Amino acid sequence: MIEINYTNHYFNLSREKLLEVLKNKLSNFRFNHVLRVEKKALELATRYQYENIEQVSIAALVHDYAKEFDDELFINKIKDKALDPDLLNWGNMIWHGVVGAEFIHDDLKITDEDILNAVRHHTVGATYMTLLDKIIYMADYIEDGRDFPEVAKVREITFKNIDEGVAWQTLHTIEYLLNKKVPIYPQTINTYNVWVAKK
Ligand SMILES: [Fe+2]
Ligand SMILES: [Fe+2]
Known part of the structure; x- marks a missing residue:
């Protein structure tokens, strides 16, 4: 049981209320x-001494x-908020994060x-990622329900050096997309160039 008291600084409801909202949406x-992502993200926050656990949660x-x-x-939403029109060429995989943030802003305040x-x-x-960005990026990938072949190894890498975890995930995402011969969102390539490519 995770108990975190939200201060109302980031979100005007308690964690329990947020869970109720999410239960109705998902x-x-x-x-x-x-x-499970929250659990893993909090473990990573402890490991890397990210103190704002409310933000992480x-x-x-x-x-x-x-x-x-x-x-x-x-x-x-892309049209209403005049976001990058190129977004219209992509789909849910890209939208739920990049555009999803707009819904979180507008619906959840x-x-x-x-x-x-x-x-x-x-x-x-992203080319520049904060520790919070890295924690969420990796927690999503290695949460305890994930069971792809090398997940144990990536968990180990991530708890040893989170930047190496970011590089591992980015490389494998790119490889996966290349093998499927599907378009790769330019920001994913930018992330690869900074975090994976040898200089
Ligand atoms: Fe996602
Ligand atoms: Fe996710």
Whole structure:
């Protein structure tokens, strides 16, 4: 049982209320994933002495807030908020983070840019990533429900050196996308160039 008292600085409801909101938005499968991401993110915060655990908890809990939204909602949001029109060429995988942050801002009234950026960066990474960004990026990838072949190794790497975890995930995401011969979102390539490519 995780007990964190939210100060109302980042979010005007208690953690319990936020969980209720999320339970109504997400399938059970995704809701449980989100709880596991929070657990892993808090472990990483302890390991790397990130003291603002309220920010970690909120960012983890809301990171997939928009994951199950219909495409039309994203398309309208991109147009209404005059976001980069290139976003219209992508889909849910990219939208739920990059555009999802806008829903979190507008629906949940979370205005903290650190939290919003952690959501924006959680699938595509970024050339510059804060420790909070890295924690959410990695917690999403190595939460206890993940069971891809090398997950134990990535967990170990991530707890040893989180930057190496970021590099590992970014490389494997790029490899996966290349093998599937699908388009790669430019920011994912930018992330690769900074975190993986040898200089
Ligand atoms: Fe996600
Ligand atoms: Fe996720």
